[in-house]
Amino acid sequence: MSSETVQEVRQASSTSALGQIWAVYKRELGLYFRSPVAYAVAFALLLLFGLIFTSNVSQMNQRAPADNLNFIPSLLTFLLFLVGPLLTMRLLAEETREGTLEVLMTLPMSESTFIIGKFLAVWTYYTVVLALTLVYYLILNAIGIPDHGRAVGVYLGAWLYGGAVLAISMVWSAVTEDQIVAAFLGAATVLILYLADLAAQFVSSLSFSENPQLTENLANAVRELGLTAHYNSTMFVGVIRAEDILYFVFLIIAALFITTRIVETRRWRA
Amino acid sequence: MIEVQNLVKKYGEVTAVKGISFVAKTGQVTGFLGPNGAGKTTTMRMLTGFMPPTAGKAIVAGYDVFEQSMEVRKRVGYLPESVPLYRDMTARGYLQYMGEIRGVNGTRQKAAEVLERVGLTSRANSRIRTLSKGMRQRVGLAQALLHDPEVLILDEPTIGLDPIQVLEIRDVVRQLREAHTVLFSTHILSEAEQVCDNLVIINQGTIVAEGSPAQLRAELERGGRILVRTEAPTETVMEALRSIPTVAHVEQTVEGIVVTPRDVSVDPRPQIAQVIVQNNWRLIELRPLAVNLEEIFLELTRQTATPEEEEEKVKHIADENAVSVISETEEGSTHE
Numbered sequence: 169m170s171s172e173t174v175q176e177v178r179q180a181s182s183t184s185a186l187g188q189i190w191a192v193y194k195r196e197l198g199l200y201f202r203s204p205v206a207y208a209v210a211f212a213l214l215l216l217f218g219l220i221f222t223s224n225v226s227q228m229n230q231r232a233p234a235d236n237l238n239f240i241p242s243l244l245t246f247l248l249f250l251v252g253p254l255l256t257m258r259l260l261a262e263e264t265r266e267g268t269l270e271v272l273m274t275l276p277m278s279e280s281t282f283i284i285g286k287f288l289a290v291w292t293y294y295t296v297v298l299a300l301t302l303v304y305y306l307i308l309n310a311i312g313i314p315d316h317g318r319a320v321g322v323y324l325g326a327w328l329y330g331g332a333v334l335a336i337s338m339v340w341s342a343v344t345e346d347q348i349v350a351a352f353l354g355a356a357t358v359l360i361l362y363l364a365d366l367a368a369q370f371v372s373s374l375s376f377s378e379n380p381q382l383t384e385n386l387a388n389a390v391r392e393l394g395l396t397a398h399y400n401s402t403m404f405v406g407v408i409r410a411e412d413i414l415y416f417v418f419l420i421i422a423a424l425f426i427t428t429r430i431v432e433t434r435r436w437r438a
Numbered sequence: 439m440i441e442v443q444n445l446v447k448k449y450g451e452v453t454a455v456k457g458i459s460f461v462a463k464t465g466q467v468t469g470f471l472g473p474n475g476a477g478k479t480t481t482m483r484m485l486t487g488f489m490p491p492t493a494g495k496a497i498v499a500g501y502d503v504f505e506q507s508m509e510v511r512k513r514v515g516y517l518p519e520s521v522p523l524y525r526d527m528t529a530r531g532y533l534q535y536m537g538e539i540r541g542v543n544g545t546r547q548k549a550a551e552v553l554e555r556v557g558l559t560s561r562a563n564s565r566i567r568t569l570s571k572g573m574r575q576r577v578g579l580a581q582a583l584l585h586d587p588e589v590l591i592l593d594e595p596t597i598g599l600d601p602i603q604v605l606e607i608r609d610v611v612r613q614l615r616e617a618h619t620v621l622f623s624t625h626i627l628s629e630a631e632q633v634c635d636n637l638v639i640i641n642q643g644t645i646v647a648e649g650s651p652a653q654l655r656a657e658l659e660r661g662g663r664i665l666v667r668t669e670a671p672t673e674t675v676m677e678a679l680r681s682i683p684t685v686a687h688v689e690q691t692v693e694g695i696v697v698t699p700r701d702v703s704v705d706p707r708p709q710i711a712q713v714i715v716q717n718n719w720r721l722i723e724l725r726p727l728a729v730n731l732e733e734i735f736l737e738l739t740r741q742t743a744t745p746e747e748e749e750e751k752v753k754h755i756a757d758e759n760a761v762s763v764i765s766e767t768e769e770g771s772t773h774e
Contacts (some may be wrong), residue, residue, distance in 0.1 A: 191538035267522030
């Protein structure tokens with residue numbers, strides 16, 4: 169190859185962050201739809217939902233079953249403490265263990281780019297599973313009159329909730345190169361955030377201060393940190409509040425930021 | 439062009455690279471030699487922007503690796519020692535993925551081109567997990583070549599390959615010399631001699647020697663041992679050689695009789711020749727024993743090492759020796 173054509177090729181190669189995110193996203197998403205884990209997770213979830221749905225509908229055939237539709241996305245959000253870490257444990261731990269991170273980090277691509285690409289891929293997979301549960305909604309729609317407005321809140325909430333859980337459990341995949349450890353730590357973290365309501369109840373039962381108002385404020389603060397306070401009592405009943413949406417968006421951004429920082433420090437420790 | 443100035447890398451208490459400086463010129467293959475743990479991989483990782491240096495400076499393709507990391511990364515092709523690849527992807531798929539991230543125009547065609555160049559077109563659609571070690575190495579090399587980088591950094595690209603594959607990789611590297619700067623690490627001296635224009639020898643994080651392979655060999659052979667082969671009875675010849683005052687030690691090896699001089703600066707060959715002529719023995723061979731990498735290391739690191747370290751090194755070299763003997767004999771057979 170002559171030096172001129174080499175020069176042309178060098179000039180022709182251009183890199184854009186969006187193109188890189190798209191490349192990473194495509195590969196990761198493809199992996200989900202080719203990997204047995206993703207199918208096993210989807211199969212188990214949908215089987216469980218199907219059984220619950222059928223039994224609920226058949227038991228309540230005398231009453232309007234419209235509320236049952238909400239049961240399924242909310243069960244999914246609960247199960248996410250298990251499912252989320254299972255889906256994200258591989259994302260960065262595998263790259264570290266296999267050494268492919270070394271190649272990625274010598275490409276003209278920033279850490280945040282491939283972390284965003286990977287996150288969007290796993291969120292898309294979750295979105296597909298969530299969308300599949302709409303089947304039950306369609307069935308209910310055929311046999312009754314579900315509350316469409318509430319359904320929007322339920323599904324929007326479950327979608328954002330999922331994004332936050334996936335982003336949080338992905339942090340652990342960056343921390344350790346052992347996928348099982350990443351999954352357990354992820355599950356623990358998400359469960360703690362899920363159980364913040366219980367912690368709040370415990371805090372309010374304490375009487376460490378003269379001022380009951382202070383205890384109450386503290387309990388509220390703890391509750392607001394948790395995942396359920398922003399879903400079960402708001403979007404789940406069809407109340408869409410900006411603060412809840414912001415809470416989930418903030419969690420996603422914060423978790424992705426922490427993940428990026430962890431991967432960056434790997435560079436210094438490697 | 440790679441310019442390294444006083445590069446230092448510390449891992450906590452341990453200093454892996456202790457302020458090294460060297461230049462790798464465009465149009466040359468620069469060999470980076472050293473035993474395991476000498477700091478080769480650490481240096482290469484700093485040059486590719488994977489790890490920041492603790493101190494010092496490195497300019498690769500005209501950009502500072504620390505200040506302008508992205509510009510450097512665009513212009514460098516890197517093959518890490520462990521050849522990390524996505525085992526679930528096909529060779530072609532992997533190269534296209536890398537091309538997309540690098541923003542190479544016409545990724546599909548470019549991937550086909552580099553696969554052709556490393557001789558893997560027939561396995562382009564095989565999953566990487568099904569490829570042999572040598573083929574994976576070539577996929578890794580193809581990845582490094584994908585974007586026509588100005589600088590190529592190859593960390594032990596021939597390790598673990600069979601002799602034919604070694605020759606193929608060396609050919610590819612030699613061809614690349616013209617338009618690229620190539621930095622190539624190895625611990626096989628014969629390989630470095632065949633492929634490299636310039637050698638940098640590193641040990642324990644410091645550069646112990648630098649120069650063209652011929653220069654280094656000439657320098658080191660001066661102190662080296664002499665191989666003698668005659669048709670006369672070995673015992674008699676050894677007895678006679680022992681009586682030469684400039685000879686320190688005589689031993690029998692598979693190759694012939696090896697003579698170690700007493701003083702490095704005094705060549706015993708004239709006297710050996712004299713003894714042989716006097717006794718009227720028929721001489722087959724009288725030459726310096728080829729210097730191998732292990733000996734160069736021993737030679738170059740003797741002054742710096744403490745006795746304990748020396749002991750460690752001897753053990754280590756014994757292991758290395760076994761490997762290089764095998765690879766050298768294999769090479770011999772392919773040349774035939």
